[in-house]
Amino acid sequence: MSAQATIAVCVLLTLGVFALETYIVRRLRRSVTQQTGIDSDAE
C-alpha cells in the first residue's frame, strides 16, 4: 500500500469512527427522549 493510501485509510477510519459514535449517541438520545416523552428537537 502506498504512503498516500495508508494516510487516506487512517484519516477515513478516524472520521468513520467519529461518525459512527455520533450516530450511536443520537440513537441513544432518540430512544431516551421517546421513553421519557420529551421532544428531542426541543433542545
Next chain:
Amino acid sequence: MQSNFFVRLSSPPVFFNVTGKMLPWLVTGSLILGAIGLWSALFVTPTDAQQGEVYRVLYVHVPTAWMSMLLYLVASLYAALHLVFRTSVSAVMMRAMLPTGAWMTALALVTGSLWGKPTWGTYWIWDARLTFELLLLFIYLGLIAVASLIEDERKTDQLLGVFTLVGLVNIPLIYFSVVFWNTLHQGASLSMSGGSKMAPIMKITLFICVFAMWSGCAALAIARARWQLLERERESAWAGSVLA
C-alpha cells in the same frame, strides 16, 4: 467557590444543563481544529527526512493513542468518585468514557499497525507498548460487557468502579513501557521535562490534532452521559421538565 461548583455539578439537573451549554462549544472546537489540523498535517508540514510521507499517519495515531489513555484516566477518576460519593453523575460519566475509549484504542492499534508495516516492516510485533495497548482494548471491552450484561445499572456501578480502578494499573505500563523495556516502539518525541525532537510546525500541528481529538471525544462522552443520566432519572421530576 470552585469546590462548591463541583459539588453542584454532581446534581443531575445541574450537570444536564451545564454540559448542555458546553456541548456546542466542544463540537464546534472539534470541527474547526480538526479541519485545521488535517489541512496542516496533509499540506503544510514538510515530509519527514527518514520516514517519508507515511509519517503523516502519526497525526492521527498519536492523538488517538493519547485519548485511549486519557479517557481511561478520566473513567478511573469518576470510578473513584463513584465509589466514595455514589452519585448518578459519577456513574454515567464513568460508563460514558468506556465506548469512546475503546474506539480510540482500536484506532490507535489499527493506525499504528498501518504505519508499522512500511516503517518497521511488520503490521504487528509483541512489543511491550503494543501489547499493553492491546490489553487496554480488552480491558475496555470487558468493562463494556460488564456494564451492559447486568440489568440493574445501579448494582453494577459499584462493580464497574472497582474493575475500572483495577485496570488503571495498565495505563502507567503503557506510558512507561518504552522506558522500562527495550522496545521497538520509539520513545516519547515530546517531553514535559526536556526539549522536543520535533520541528515546531510538526509539533504545533500535532497539538492541534490532539485538541481536536480531545474536544471530539469529550463531546461524545458528555453527550452519551447526558442521555444515560436522563434515562436513569426518568422517574424524577427534573427529567420530565428539563426540556419543557
